Amino acid sequence: MLAPNFKRRLSGVTSTIIQLVPVQNRLGQQVAVIGPGLPESLPHVRFRDLWRLWQAGPDGRPRVWHARRNIEMLPGIILRDLLRMKLKLVFTSASQRKHSGWTKFLISKMDAIISTSNKTASYMALPSDVIMHGIDTDRFSPAADKADAKRVLGLDPDQKYVGCFGRVRRQKGTDLFVDAMIPLLPQNTGWSAIVAGRATGPHVEFENGLKDKVRAAGLSERILFVGEHTNINEWYRALDLFIAPQRWEGFGLTPLEAMASAVPVVATDVGAFPELLVVGHTGDITERDNLAAMIETAGPWIANDEQRSNAQSAARDHVAVNFTIEGEAASLGRVYDRLTACV
Template sequence: MPFVEDMRDVNVIAPNFKRRLSGVTSTIIQLVPVQNALGQKVVTLGPGLPEALPAMRWRDLLCLWQAPSGRSARIWHARRNIEMLPGIVLRDVLRMKLKLVFTSASQRRHSRWTRFLVARMNGVIATSRRTSSYLSVPNTVVMHGIDINRFSPPENRAAAKAACNLDPGQKIVGCFGRVRHQKGTDLFVDAMIDLLPSRPDWSAIVAGRTTAQHAAFDADLRRRVEAAGLSGRILFVGEHTDINRWYRALDLFIAPQRWEGFGLTPLEAMASAVPVVASDVGAFPELIVTGEQETGLIVKAADLSAMTQAARTFLDDDSRREAAGARGRLHVATRFAIENEAAGVNRVYMSALDGGRA
């Protein structure tokens, strides 16, 4: 990991105090390089992060009694309780020159302990309006963004399918994410078992990792597919680091989650000019446009009948599907580029430095 040699130019510290990969960790991994490209001068602190990210050493904490060049304090950007608490100790007990910012993605009422910590932040970010509604302190909504260059439409969708070893003559509907009950993978499979037999020009793929804890769930889904005689048309393709290539092979994406904190997959699909059918969880209703300028459809969570009907709407209407996909690409490129997220986060930093709430 490239440790910074001079902390005087570091304006923001992004601590990551959990080794296990999570959505929070993924946010740090994706956002920090963009923040630095925009001149925000951010370093990470803690384990479980890629070698390429700029980082500070633990001993560099001693530098935090001194403000960075040209500023009155540094930003300590926490995303978990275990990162808020050290920030409070560093600022309030050790009197280091820090302003504390917290990002919340939770969609439930916080515990008393979390509320205690959040109340001591100089700035609070909510990742969606729904998340904001659960916070009892003033906050700013800054929604996650994605790399719209990485997730982009193919020049030729048939060629994109062939590149993934899929039949270029088939239309493809996909469901990406960890294979488990929470993610609604079973709802997707059951919908496809209902829809595909009468639509021989369509196939489906499930892409994502199955952990040992959910192996029996995965095995049951495969048995259902085999019993329906669809093993050649509902494919389990596993986890892929180049998932952007698989989005380009799709004609329709379904996000069937029963619960989600935020959920980036609809953005990744729409950025690839693929319309989306999604359940009304996480930030999905705030990401997808319905109605006249639709980029997809929202259905009630865990409602298999509604999800099947929404999927049928797009499977059977090529022009509607293609128009929604084109609008989805423009929608994401305009509103959800990751540079927009970095700029929004930086505005919260500036507010905190200018005397934001504490």
Template sequence: MEDISDVEVIAPNFKRRLSGVTSTIIQLVPVQRALGQKVATLGPGLPTGLPRIGYCALLRLWGRPKGRSLRVWHARRNVEMLPAIVLRDVLRMKLKVVFTSASQRKHSGWTKFLIKRMDAVIATSNRTAAYLDVPSTTIMHGIDTQRFFPAPDKAAAKAALGLPADRKIAGCFGRVRHQKGTDLFVDSMIGLLPQRPDWIAIVAGRATAAHVSFENELKEKVNRAGLSDRILFVGEHTNIPDWYRALDLFVAPQRWEGFGLTPLEAMATQVPVVATDVGAFPELLVTGQDETGILIPANELAAMADAAARFMDDAERAGRAGERGLARATATFSIQGEASRIGAIYEKLLSGTVSG
């Protein structure tokens, strides 16, 4: 446990189930600490290695941290905004509250009520910012470019995973479910692979209990098409960067997404991307003359198959898109850059130059 007197920023996580928000905290906090930001987590569902405080430490929030007049509470959910408001406004503890919004839909009246009481608001994309009724700063998520980087030897990267080194591979990574569009990827590959014997496809990710039947239906569809040896369901893996490095094409087929890091992870491993027009994908990819990928309408199978075919059938175009994607990911979307920009918000709150 961290000594609360040394903590300037509290990052609560009041949800036990792993989610995108939880993953953000897990990845971001160590980087923030490395940059000198005195951040500690609070709540369940987080790895034991993260710096944390216990609930009893909240009783000491009337006091000040060393060298500061107040602390920052960084909420990412309604359930984390509400207690911060109580601590600050009812109990008069020395806090400023910042909220990060990733939602791309109209907020409920309750959420709007909470957001209006924040001292600062961060939006994870410009599209997200458009749904806010208060001023915000857009800070897009970043990725760890020390983990996600190109394969020095693509064939060796494939062989290391037990994949055929002499085949090109299209991949779709993430939870296996309808919302994520896994069926669209599978259907597009069923249509494309018979005419492209040098390609295979992999689906990497977990189907939770509620979606196992959906995954089984997809596997049966692949089996009926006679492609069970070419469309592979490889499950969930902790070494996911290794799987990206084996790819020659990445497809993000989501029907809906809050933000979505998978295209960035593919770009950082120098893999061209086909992605739907959801979440932050339009702000991550560059299309047109300097393309890093192809953007398509959501839930349109024909458009997905056509876009994938354009990269599958044109190795030079795919190679150029991969190189540009790598340059864009490393220059614009590193997690260190994200942490630094968030740190600038913290510093303004801690120094009293931003007020609610």
């Protein structure tokens, strides 16, 4: 199986490939990557070695070209249909909008289509397999001791923390999170808030405006901007509640990462979020781009210790059963096997 990545810039698609390929290979799927911007630790195929695709794979089966963008579907079509290489083409989509005519054409040439959510599948003109993303539930796991998890990060072990993690920008709803915390924290004196993530380019001024707003509200010591961290799994363990305030999202892994860490989640109704949470059991869903609704939904979760406590283990169990990266890889393997069995 080949996993092409033809964009140099790090994106959600690139991250998916980086996380999945080692797991797929542990499961015996023999996946190699092709293209720039990927770690050398992954098995690579060089462009000059693509001539080998004229040969059948193991047991005389065709190989699989698994595209995740238009720019990767088109080369697969050329290799299979014009150069007559022995390939089966798979496309995974996380898009939740109507496709252009060009994209529809490319998708129509695929041998199999995968949607990352039922909502994404509803935008497909052709049938697709729904395979949701999974996460590493060993990396994202509950804290053995919540107070110690806070102390390690320099946080107050006696405070409760609500977090919002990801890129700092309007699309991600960081401003909605901050605007919700400004009235909620004074009502809940034992709580503080954490914004973890990086603002880049034009979004730096957006972040600076949020910090100014926090200072004006006198909450600089309780709404913390901690920047980007490679040990983000440790920051999840320190949380008591997670909020995913996005205005738009293709899929969105942060609710899964939080729930795997035994942290209840309040998320907006975007991306796959409504399909990831069990409302009232692992967290709650609120209307996108609606500050009043976010305050109304998050407030009871902040105030109700019993509700959060009940949701902690439920959230962890929900992800461990339904959203592991091993489960995602196994589902992909079944699609590959189905295709390559049809020579």
